Amino acid sequence: MGDAPRPSAPSTPGVGDIFQILRDGPARTKAELAALTGLARSTVSVRVDALLSAGLLRPAGEAASTGGRPPARVGFNARAGLVLAVDLGATHATVALADLAGVFLDAHTRTIDIGEGPEKLLDGILDDAESLLASPAASGIPLFGIGIGVPGPVEHSSGRPTNPPIMPGWDRFDVPGYVQRTFDVPVLVDNDVNILALGEHATAWPHVDDLIFVKVSTGIGAGIIAGGQLQRGAQGSAGDMGHVQVPGASAASSRAADDERDLEALASGSALAVALRAQGHDTHGPADVIELVRSGDAAAIAATRQAGRDVGEVLATVVNLLNPSIIVLGGSIARAGEHLLAGVREVVYRRSIPLATQHLAIVQSQGGERAAVLGAAIMVAREVLSPSSIDRRLALSAAGAANTTTA
Numbered sequence: 001m002g003d004a005p006r007p008s009a010p011s012t013p014g015v016g017d018i019f020q021i022l023r024d025g026p027a028r029t030k031a032e033l034a035a036l037t038g039l040a041r042s043t044v045s046v047r048v049d050a051l052l053s054a055g056l057l058r059p060a061g062e063a064a065s066t067g068g069r070p071p072a073r074v075g076f077n078a079r080a081g082l083v084l085a086v087d088l089g090a091t092h093a094t095v096a097l098a099d100l101a102g103v104f105l106d107a108h109t110r111t112i113d114i115g116e117g118p119e120k121l122l123d124g125i126l127d128d129a130e131s132l133l134a135s136p137a138a139s140g141i142p143l144f145g146i147g148i149g150v151p152g153p154v155e156h157s158s159g160r161p162t163n164p165p166i167m168p169g170w171d172r173f174d175v176p177g178y179v180q181r182t183f184d185v186p187v188l189v190d191n192d193v194n195i196l197a198l199g200e201h202a203t204a205w206p207h208v209d210d211l212i213f214v215k216v217s218t219g220i221g222a223g224i225i226a227g228g229q230l231q232r233g234a235q236g237s238a239g240d241m242g243h244v245q246v247p248g249a250s251a252a253s254s255r256a257a258d259d260e261r262d263l264e265a266l267a268s269g270s271a272l273a274v275a276l277r278a279q280g281h282d283t284h285g286p287a288d289v290i291e292l293v294r295s296g297d298a299a300a301i302a303a304t305r306q307a308g309r310d311v312g313e314v315l316a317t318v319v320n321l322l323n324p325s326i327i328v329l330g331g332s333i334a335r336a337g338e339h340l341l342a343g344v345r346e347v348v349y350r351r352s353i354p355l356a357t358q359h360l361a362i363v364q365s366q367g368g369e370r371a372a373v374l375g376a377a378i379m380v381a382r383e384v385l386s387p388s389s390i391d392r393r394l395a396l397s398a399a400g401a402a403n404t405t406t407a
Helices: 015-023 030-037 041-053 118-133 175-179 192-204 263-267 269-278 286-294 298-322 339-351 371-384 387-406
Strands: 057-062 072-076 082-088 092-099 104-111 143-150 187-191 211-216 220-226 229-231 326-330 361-364
Touching (some): 015 041, 015 387, 030 041, 041 057, 041 072, 082 118, 092 371, 104 371, 175 187, 192 211, 192 220, 192 229, 192 326, 192 371, 220 298, 263 298, 269 298, 326 339
Parallel strands (some): 143 187, 211 326, 326 361
Antiparallel strands (some): 082 092, 220 229
């Protein structure tokens, strides 16, 4: 009979763990940090001094004195480094420069055609990034990492787009490797809906732990935040609502062939354009649909309302399964008015179980145009400022200093 497994020893907070306390909270004294972590004051002092030397913390004034010299507080230094955030869409590319707290310093947006392929488009993005980093606002501040959102499925572990339907030439392309030829920093890539979910969560719903962001535009997808964390699934494909068969569509709908009744084929902006064109409208894409809806066209409004019902059919199952507090509708079709939202509400509240919808809010996106780049900035900041990344950064810095001294 083998030995019983021994209980693992409790982990001792390291430098990176102390940094997290200060990154996510107010400035504190070393004594307060010692009380929070259970570490000796001397241990805390050494670790805080290392973070101060690295520039990751900064002096933050004095606490109230209880007698004698007032103790000094230290806080997170958001300007210790920079991140580049990229929102790559079908027809636009935005590159933004942000500090480690996600505050934007500058940004540049250009019109693109995603079908031009990865090398040409990434070269343009890298040119924009170099221009932003050459600005006075970035002078002397190191780049910590780059976050990129793309309009297609991504294997998050490798950062490679996988069979992206509107990105010809991008399948399995090594986006991080290509970018790292220019910038030797961590590069994270995710699909655009996930980074939109991160941005919306941070700007509008920071205290909500369970949220689903649904983008209805050229395609349809969802970003899932559960327990306060973005859920990507085993391979990064979580939230692919667009390829879910719509319940009842095969019997009730004539808008698609029998084998094309998934949600995207029925309710996306592209599908609405096709359906309205069949009715005699000059609609070639989502932008034309939006223009008709905003002009009050009855057929376009009816089609958009029905698209909302179709989205609601799929979301009703999602609500029963995941029990979110908030469903946020974004994307160009959602921004055209209340019609999509009304259709979604109509079906979700009717078809989901009462307990799941008791406190459920279904709302339009509030994140605005910067939600995607903010999400990309958050994604990369969480990675490069994680406890293990901070420990590794300080270890490399110490090793470099030791080699310099030896030389």
